[in-house]
Amino acid sequence: MREVKIDTTPARLDFIQSASGLILALFMWAHMFFVSTILLGKDVMYKVTIFFEGHYFFGESYPLIVTIVAGAIFAIFIAHAAVAMRKLPSNYKQYKILKNHIQSFKHGDTRLWFWQIFTGFAMFFLGSVHLYIIMTNSADIGPYASSDRIVSEWMWPLYILLLLAVELHGSIGLYRLALKWGWFEGTDAKKSRIKLRRMKYAITIFFLTLGFLTLAAYIKIGIEHKANAGERYHLETSVVEGVK
Numbered sequence: 025m026r027e028v029k030i031d032t033t034p035a036r037l038d039f040i041q042s043a044s045g046l047i048l049a050l051f052m053w054a055h056m057f058f059v060s061t062i063l064l065g066k067d068v069m070y071k072v073t074i075f076f077e078g079h080y081f082f083g084e085s086y087p088l089i090v091t092i093v094a095g096a097i098f099a100i101f102i103a104h105a106a107v108a109m110r111k112l113p114s115n116y117k118q119y120k121i122l123k124n125h126i127q128s129f130k131h132g133d134t135r136l137w138f139w140q141i142f143t144g145f146a147m148f149f150l151g152s153v154h155l156y157i158i159m160t161n162s163a164d165i166g167p168y169a170s171s172d173r174i175v176s177e178w179m180w181p182l183y184i185l186l187l188l189a190v191e192l193h194g195s196i197g198l199y200r201l202a203l204k205w206g207w208f209e210g211t212d213a214k215k216s217r218i219k220l221r222r223m224k225y226a227i228t229i230f231f232l233t234l235g236f237l238t239l240a241a242y243i244k245i246g247i248e249h250k251a252n253a254g255e256r257y258h259l260e261t262s263v264v265e266g267v268k
């Protein structure tokens with residue numbers, strides 16, 4: 025009997041897409057909490073920054089650690105985009121068919137899928153700019169350095185768009201992952217889909233609110249610090265040995 029060979033590549037690509045998406049979405053939640061520590065004060069954000077530079081382990085700061093982590097995230101980001109590309113319409117005809125389909129179908133989850141494609145495409149550019157800048161300027165993160173980048177170096181328009189794209193993309197992605205792999209399915213699939221949808225909206229609203237409040241805090245500091253842009257932050261009280 026002739027052996028039938030099954031091509032497992034599509035399933036593998038799907039798995040890579042799901043796994044990389046999950047890692048990036050969970051990373052983004054943690055990232056938003058770390059970045060938002062500015063809302064608790066400049067000192068708190070400063071201490072979080074030097075924590076990630078290894079200051080509390082090595083006694084001095086190594087921004088190279090942040091470069092390496094950002095490089096690893098960038099690699100996952102590129103892998104995720106590369107496998108996701110096969111889902112994008114590749115010419116105008118395909119795009120038109122997709123659009124007509126969405127309009128005639130009037131199916132909420134299909135519409136969400138369109139938004140995921142749209143925000144994913146935007147992030148090819150927006151996410152890459154941010155990651156490259158952070159990777160190559162990892163020593164310039166902190167209450168003043170970040171605020172100066174946002175105001176004096178004009179990153180705020182990019183962050184507004186990136187924040188919208190990443191929060192919509194991430195929460196739609198997690199919702200679709202949960203449906204696909206049957207997480208939290210319970211006994212009634214219809215009911216759990218409604219519950220998941222509610223959770224998705226709540227998560228989007230929570231992170232968008234946190235994100236915009238955070239951005240507003242950096243913008244306020246950036247405007248106040250404009251005349252001294254480039255100057256670095258120092259702790260008021262020398263709590264951290266050798267950091268002042």
Ligand code: HEM
Nearest residue numbers: 093094097151158165170173183186187190235236238239
């Ligand atoms: C290890 C990787 C990353 C590091 C170290 C990092 C670090 C930072 C830092 C320090 C800020 C504050 C502003 C600044 O200093 O310029 C920031 C803001 C931001 N980052 Fe990242 N980031 C990373 C990855 C990402 C990724 C992968 C995305 C999305 C694709 C992202 C999206 C954003 C957004 C939207 C903001 C603005 C947030 C706000 O103000 O509410 N970041 N990031």
